[in-house]
Amino acid sequence: MFRAWPCLAKIRFVVRIRRTQINNKIIRTDPVRIGIVGGTGGMGGGFALRWSRDHEILVGSRDAGRASEAAARYAEAAGAAHGTSPSISGVTNEEAASADVLVLSIPYGQIDAVCPGVLEKAGPGCTVISPIVPMKKTDTGFEFIPMADGLPPAHEAVSKHMRDPSMLVSAFHAVSEKKLEKIPREVRCDIFVCGDGKGSVDLVKGLVSEIPGLNPVYLGPGRLAYLAEMATPLLLNAMIRGGPKNPGISLS
Numbered sequence: 625m626f627r628a629w630p631c632l633a634k635i636r637f638v639v640r641i642r643r644t645q646i647n648n649k650i651i652r653t654d655p656v657r658i659g660i661v662g663g664t665g666g667m668g669g670g671f672a673l674r675w676s677r678d679h680e681i682l683v684g685s686r687d688a689g690r691a692s693e694a695a696a697r698y699a700e701a702a703g704a705a706h707g708t709s710p711s712i713s714g715v716t717n718e719e720a721a722s723a724d725v726l727v728l729s730i731p732y733g734q735i736d737a738v739c740p741g742v743l744e745k746a747g748p749g750c751t752v753i754s755p756i757v758p759m760k761k762t763d764t765g766f767e768f769i770p771m772a773d774g775l776p777p778a779h780e781a782v783s784k785h786m787r788d789p790s791m792l793v794s795a796f797h798a799v800s801e802k803k804l805e806k807i808p809r810e811v812r813c814d815i816f817v818c819g820d821g822k823g824s825v826d827l828v829k830g831l832v833s834e835i836p837g838l839n840p841v842y843l844g845p846g847r848l849a850y851l852a853e854m855a856t857p858l859l860l861n862a863m864i865r866g867g868p869k870n871p872g873i874s875l876s
């Protein structure tokens with residue numbers, strides 16, 4: 625959907641906040657099984673390549689054949705970069721929901737079509753990650769759909785399909801797929817994390833910090849996730865109007 629995103633790698637925003645709010649430590653997570661719904665897309669590939677160093681990955685798709693092809697591609701690239709034999713398999717989106725952590729790497733407009741069937745298959749202990757940005761490109765620029773069209777932010781839209789909304793964590797909105805897929809290169813930016821359940825939030829902060837150069841910054845409960853989601857059109861509008869050219873969001 626956001627193939628224009630690679631350009632985000634050219635911008636860098638420096639937002640001043642107190643250093644004490646930033647957690648620069650790497651929090652190692654025990655190996656988990658991570659399912660990626662829409663794992664054949666650019667972000668799905670980035671997540672698979674990064675996390676397959678330490679975790680088992682289920683690449684999900686509407687089409688199991690497409691998922692298997694993507695999984696084989698990711699396994700080859702990750703194996704070469706990490707010097708390991710990663711466990712990456714291609715499955716249907718519903719099968720991916722058997723994981724301990726499920727990433728909803730799908731376009732905003734597909735939340736209501738995809739989530740009911742997938743989330744009903746997720747176990748009660750499954751932490752769900754939403755990197756979904758409700759954004760569209762118009763003649764004006766990149767617009768935030770909740771403000772432009774009065775639709776709910778992505779976190780709220782996904783929450784409605786969750787048995788336990790406290791297991792939903794929003795993160796990874798302002799990092800480009802192009803930066804994620806360049807393994808093993810450092811990404812070097814901060815990642816806003818929003819959610820209501822401490823266990824799920826801590827797990828996702830750990831997964832963020834395992835990606836070299838990424839730093840998790842807890843922004844608050846899920847109700848505030850719209851602020852993290854809004855960062856993306858903000859950055860992209862600045863970029864297309866000649867904003868700073870260095871990559872990522874850096875809080876310092």
Ligand SMILES: NC(=O)c1ccc[n+]([C@@H]2O[C@H](COP(=O)([O-])OP(=O)(O)OC[C@H]3O[C@@H](n4cnc5c(N)ncnc54)[C@H](OP(=O)(O)O)[C@@H]3O)[C@@H](O)[C@H]2O)c1
Binds near residue numbers: 666
């Ligand atoms: N791209 C970025 O750099 C970036 C950065 C930050 C956040 N995000 C957010 O991360 C999410 C994924 O981004 P992306 O660029 O990877 O998305 P994408 O490539 O547009 O789509 C990801 C996957 O979603 C599935 N999909 C597409 N249309 C669908 C439909 N109509 N119904 C069901 N599934 C469909 C496809 O998988 P199958 O066809 O195999 O089912 C596709 O490979 C988005 O919500 C985006 O806002 C993206």
